[in-house]
Amino acid sequence: MSDTGPEAVREPGDNFGDLLARYRRSARLTQEELASASGISARSISDMERGRVRVPQRRSVQALASALTLDTHAQWEFVRLAKAGRVRTGTRPTGTAATPSGRPQQCQLPPEVADFTGRDNEVEQTLQLVGEHLRTNLRATPVVVLFGAPGVGKTSFAVHIGHRVGKRYPDGRVFVNMRGIDTNPLSAHDALGQLLAAMGVAAAHLPTGVHGRSTLYRQLLSERRMLVILDNVADDAQVRPLLPGSSGSLVLITSRRVLSGLEAVGRIQLDVLDAAAGVRLLESIIRPDRAARELDAVHRVAELCGNLPLALRIAGNRLASRPRWPIANLVRQLNDEQRRLTALTAGDLQVRAAFEVSYQQCDAISGMVFRRLSLAGGPDVTVAQTAVLAELDETTAERHLEELVDASLLDTDVREGRYILHDLLRLFAGERLAGEDTAADIQAAEWRLTEWLLRNGIRAAKLLAPDWSERDPDAVVDTAEDAVEWLDDEQAHWLAALRQAVRLRWHAAVLEFSSSVRWYSALRKTSDVWREVFTYGVNAARALDRRRDEAEQLNFLGWALNLVPALHHEAYQTHRRALAVAREVGDRIAEAWSLMHSGRAELDDGRPGRSVELLTSAIAVFHQTGHTFEEHIALSYVGLALHALGRYEQAAAAHRTAVGEFRRTDSLSHRNLVATGLQRLAETLEATGDWQTANATFQEAGAIAVGVDSPAVEADAWFGCGRCRHEMGDLRPAERHLDIALSIYTDIGDRWKQARVLQRRASVLDQTRPAHARADREQALEICRGLNTAKAHSLAAALSAAINASEDLS
Structure with a gap:
């Protein structure tokens, strides 16, 4: 059997890049050949395999899966892993810190930070990289670039690695600060002078030029095994003459820049600490007993510091220097975004100053882009959004985003084409924006982005309406599947834009957006989001005195309330208000929707008999007005109520009739209704004890749900399969199905x-x-x-x- 079967993708350490590379090699394809077969560029495939893109776009994943000719189950696992974006985890390797050999007399390795913590995975990756290089490429010197944003602890990390591997380099360990962020960085000429002096070359014998010094340095290193740490490197040119050509030594380079021009090097990106490590670092600075007395406050301090090591150290030092100070005092200061960067100052350590140095090295346009990113409403930003904010074309915007990534002022997201701005850097960017841009320019940029997000959100959402056939050539997406992906990815942004539109009293735009996302909400049943969105819709309709729209929005709001078990009664009351408005203005369709949703709320609140009465009334109105599609949605709810009453034969008949109607059209929303209807039919068949047929129906529902990316229905289907297989005595398959269902339910909360x-x-x-x-x-x-x-x-x-x-x- 080939390794494209399901078992090939169940290794706990897998990430998407590793999996893609393994499948490609199994298919005996080069990256270029896979690019040709899939239509995905070779560069994108390379980025995915190297881990730079850990969660690629859905279309890219599907194209790759098709080109690799994966079977059905393997494709399902392939797509699932691509969505999850899991990264390789590991345990911290054991080792003994080494002491310097004593041969070099200058540039000694600094002592290790006593409270170094939270870098187990990066340490393991670095040690594996060094070890693998020494084993497999004895002719080249291992060179590892450690890069990351200001304040992530690159120097401490390099020193820690130096002490861990020091015994491998008996001829010495040297450390040179290249002063890359200073006004006058150390030149390669002077750095070589320090290194040669450390290796015992007298000042009188030092060559005068860079070439001569570099030649002598490499000649001496060819006879030795040394560790060289070049800290705080400015750029590729500064460090290139300092790279040896022999195989016996190790060079560690730290830089805020990626140093992408250096060839044949390994790269490790250092990010902020995870939440647990951030808390441990604070505890080690302020003492565990003090931290234990205000543990919630310690967690909050770490969160407000964004788990940035420099910020955590400053916060810890401030608390340590004020032993009688409640930790809650610092929390109060950091909670104020206007004061946070100022509060993160202790002695000569300042978070703001660390950011300022990198910012000042940006060119004018990159600096402007960096400042405008503070206006983005979500945790990340796309090229298109950046182009809108900065009034640039997308090609230029992307080039400057990449410049900011290279400067470690910005990071790439695990999802393709997205960039992340750390919370503290966002605050710093906002400060610079307020200080350098005019109020009119800031307002114009905010309004441009708000209008762009709402306009494109409306265009995307309309593609999901069952009867929508128009195509907008200016839309960011042109298919229902891509619309779902866009709305998923941009949720934080369009929600922020909607809130901004509410503050600006753009009532018409708010109402149009709220009306448009109705069918998208059916795919993503996140109650808190939709309660907020549809409340805005109700208020906008009232502000515009549009009563028919008010009835519609009340029905949407009631539906969102009904997603929460404790709010079924409130949902029912909301639908009754919608019913009153609908009858007042003579809107029979809104009246029927109100009756239908009232019936669903009554069913969910434990009154199936009353539910049947209301749903039957809704069906009558839909039938009288010729709304066959809506009539069958109500009929599907009737099937649920009949099931609750134990009238399984009638319930199954209702579900089959509804599913038959939904199958008549092949839109994404119809397919989602087919999956939902089959799910309900399967539950009724399960209740009759027909496990075999129920299991097959659950499987069909799940397959369709995967295709329309409806995780709630997908999870319900796997849960149903697990129950049926359990009842049939197939225990191992039952456990596997239940595991998958649990995973999805956990993901969607x-x-x-x-x-x-x-x-x-x-x-x-x-x-x-x-x-x-x-x-x-x-x-x-x-x-x-x-x-x-x-x-x-x-x-x-x-x-x-x-x-x-x-x-x-x-």
Whole structure:
């Protein structure tokens, strides 16, 4: 069997780049050949395999999967891993710090930072890179570039590595500060002078030119095994004459720039610390006992510092120098964005100053782009958004974004074509914006981006409407599938733009956006987002005195409220208000939608009989007005209510009729309704005990859900397959299906269904791995205790009884 089967992608350390490279080699394709077969550029494929792009665009993934001729299951895993963007994890390797050999008399390696922490993965990557290079390429000197933003701890990291590997280099370890961010960086000529002096060359014997010094330096190194750390390098030219040509030594370079012009080097990017490591660093500075007394405040300080090591060290030093100060005092100062950078000052350490040096090295346009990025409403920014903010064409905008990446003022996201600005750098960029740009220019840029995001959001969302056939040549996307991806990726941005439009009282734009995203919301049932969006829609309709729109928006809002179990009654009341407005203005379609959604709310609140009455009334109105499509949506809800009443045969008939109607059109929204309808039909078949047919129906629903990128329906399908396979006695497949369902429910934040899956998986594990079943029940119980609903209380009681019963048996 080829390695394109499902088992080939289940290694816990896999990331997408590794997987892509393995599949390409298995298919015996070069990057250029795969590029030709897929239509994806060879450069993009190279970036993916090297990990620079860890979450590529959906279209790129599908094109690659097709070109690699993966089977169905392998394609599913391939796409899933591409979405997840998992990175390789590892444990910290053991080792003993070495002491200097004592031969070089100058440029000694500085002592290691006592509280070095949080770099286990990067340390392992660096040590593996050095070790692999020494094993496989004995003719070349290992050169490793350690790059990253100001304040991430590049020097401390290099020194730590130097002490870890020092014993491999008995002829000495030298450290030279190249002063790359100073006004007058150390020249290659002077740096070579320091290095040669450290190697015992008398001043009188030093060659006068760079070429002569470089030649002598390389000649001496060819006879030795040394570690050379070149810290704070400005650019490629400054360091190129200092790179040896022999194989016995190691060169570590730290720089804020990527130094992409240097060839045959390994590169390790240092980012901010993870949350746990940030807290550990603070604890080590202010003492664990003090931190333990205000642990929540310590976590908040780390969060407000963006887990940037320099900021954490400054915050820790400030607290350490004020032993009687409550940590909450610093939290209060850092909470104020206008004061945060000023508060992050301790002695001669300043976060602002570290940023300022890199910023001043930018050219005028890159500096302007950097400042304007502070106006972006999300955690990242695209080339198109940057072009709008800076009034540049996209090619020019991308070039300056890459310049900022090279300067480590910006980072690339794991998703293709996106860039990230660290929170503290965003504040610094905002300061520079306020200080250097006029108020009129700032307002114009904000308004341009707000209008652009809302306009393109409306265009994308309209592509998802079942009856939408128009094509806008100016839209950022032109297919429903791409529209979903764009709306997913830009959610933080379009939501920020919508809030800005509300503040600006752009009521018409707010209402049009809220109306347009109706069908997208059906794919992404995130209640808090839609409660906010549709509340804005209701208020905008009222401000414009558009009563028909008010009824429609109230129905949308009620639907969003009904997604939360504790809000079913509030949802029902909202739909009744919509019904009153609809009848007042004589809008029969809005009336029917109000009746239908009222019925769904009643069903979810435990009143299926009343639900059938309301849904039947909705169907009658839809039928009278010739709205066949909407009539069958209501019929699908009737099937749910009949199921709840135990009338399974009638419920199955209703679901089959609804699914048949939805299949008549092949739009993305129709396919999503087909998947949902099949899911409901499968649950009814399951209730009758027809496990085989139910399982097949769940599988069809899941396959369609994957195609339309509807994770909630997909998870429900896997959960259903897991239940059916469990009932049929297929325990291992049941466990695998439940694992996938749990993973998706966790990703989308559906806590109630997480608890239900855990309960079912515990029942499977009772028969396969009893020791693990208790852990699942305890986790499910913890979730239920955090959900204030009758169903959660009931499930919690059942879980507690099962846990107690297992204790009695043991």
